[in-house]
Amino acid sequence: MNTYTRTAKALHWLIALLIFAVFPLGVYMHELKLSPAKLQLYSYHKWAGVIILLLAIVRLLWRITHRPPALSLPRFQQIASSAVHHLLYLLMLAIPLSGWLMSSAKGYQTVLFGILPLPDLLTKDKALGQTLENVHASLNYLLLLLVTAHIAAALKHHFIDRDDVLRRMLPKGKNHE
Amino acid sequence: MNKQIITSLLLLAAGSAQAVEYNQLQAAQSALTFGYKQMGVPLTGKFNKFSAQLSFDPAKPANARAHFDVVLASIDTGSTDADEEVTGRQWFNAKTYPLATFVSSGVTSLGGNRYQATGKLSIKGRTMDVTAPVTFKTEGNRGVFDGSFNIKRLAYAIGEGEWTDVSTVADEIQIVFHLVVLAAPK
Numbered sequence: 001m002n003t004y005t006r007t008a009k010a011l012h013w014l015i016a017l018l019i020f021a022v023f024p025l026g027v028y029m030h031e032l033k034l035s036p037a038k039l040q041l042y043s044y045h046k047w048a049g050v051i052i053l054l055l056a057i058v059r060l061l062w063r064i065t066h067r068p069p070a071l072s073l074p075r076f077q078q079i080a081s082s083a084v085h086h087l088l089y090l091l092m093l094a095i096p097l098s099g100w101l102m103s104s105a106k107g108y109q110t111v112l113f114g115i116l117p118l119p120d121l122l123t124k125d126k127a128l129g130q131t132l133e134n135v136h137a138s139l140n141y142l143l144l145l146l147v148t149a150h151i152a153a154a155l156k157h158h159f160i161d162r163d164d165v166l167r168r169m170l171p172k173g174k175n176h177e
Numbered sequence: 178m179n180k181q182i183i184t185s186l187l188l189l190a191a192g193s194a195q196a197v198e199y200n201q202l203q204a205a206q207s208a209l210t211f212g213y214k215q216m217g218v219p220l221t222g223k224f225n226k227f228s229a230q231l232s233f234d235p236a237k238p239a240n241a242r243a244h245f246d247v248v249l250a251s252i253d254t255g256s257t258d259a260d261e262e263v264t265g266r267q268w269f270n271a272k273t274y275p276l277a278t279f280v281s282s283g284v285t286s287l288g289g290n291r292y293q294a295t296g297k298l299s300i301k302g303r304t305m306d307v308t309a310p311v312t313f314k315t316e317g318n319r320g321v322f323d324g325s326f327n328i329k330r331l332a333y334a335i336g337e338g339e340w341t342d343v344s345t346v347a348d349e350i351q352i353v354f355h356l357v358v359l360a361a362p363k
Binding site: 034 | 215219258259345346
């Protein structure tokens with residue numbers, strides 16, 4: 001069985017873990033009443049978002065320079081899988097970027113770990129900030145939809161088709177490369 | 178003869194300079210802003226309503242007087258949620274203490290167009306001494322004052338309870354003023 005490279009696996013699971021933490025955090029913190037805890041959670045959410053953006057860029061470069069293991073899938077599944085993967089990559093970049101832009105437009109600079117200031121990509125503009133908040137949320141609901149499809153497809157391949165689609169991305173999957 | 182005329186002209190000029198007193202605050206052209214850090218992020222805000230009785234003669238800074246009233250509920254932090262929070266009981270408690278006041282106790286010249294103003298700043302029933310360097314310049318009949326000073330918010334109990342955590346909202350607040358004041362003859 002051909003599996004993904006260790007680097008590809010590490011990036012996949014690390015980003016997955018961060019997304020599974022930062023998505024519910026985003027939904028939760030938004031509903032909180034203003035408090036020190038809310039300000040802290042917003043900062044943690046932004047910091048994690050910046051890390052995801054950086055990891056996603058590394059991952060995209062890795063993916064471009066390393067072909068994934070070949071699979072023989074029916075034509076429809078190949079098209080569907082390719083479309084979902086392209087969109088997932090796009091969202092891994094677009095979602096943190098939209099958050100960063102929203103922060104800038106709302107007048108709150110992003111300062112990674114409270115020490116490293118990121119440049120504001122936009123000047124303060126309340127209306128634009130609100131629009132970007134809607135964009136950020138909409139992209140996230142699209143992500144939720146795609147991740148659900150992604151997981152469902154992986155499980156279907158593993159338990160119903162009993163093929164190597166999931167196994168080739170598992171941390172312990174053997175690599176014969 | 179010529180010398181006498183020049184001397185009297187100089188005296189006249191000096192006399193008229195002394196007679197200029199800047200005493201009418203132009204609130205619409207002035208600004209009272211503040212800066213602080215929240216989770217390491219530099220943020221600014223402003224107060225939209227403030228008034229002052231003041232008099233300043235650049236030739237006699239020792240006679241300068243100033244009394245400022247700042248309407249705390251006019252705060253603009255850039256976020257409606259935050260505006261509501263900071264006018265509330267744990268922060269300014271603006272219902273009970275609607276105004277911040279500054280009363281000058283002295284102005285000294287630091288040379289050139291630089292001065293130092295000292296006075297008492299009262300917020301939320303607490304009064305502290307503050308000192309601010311101020312620059313003064315004239316633009317026609319307008320006098321323009323620029324200066325800033327820092328306060329510690331906890332010294333005035335601004336942000337009580339859970340908000341005393343200065344790792345979230347820093348203790349140090351920078352107050353920056355830009356005052357445009359018209360001159361009127363004494």
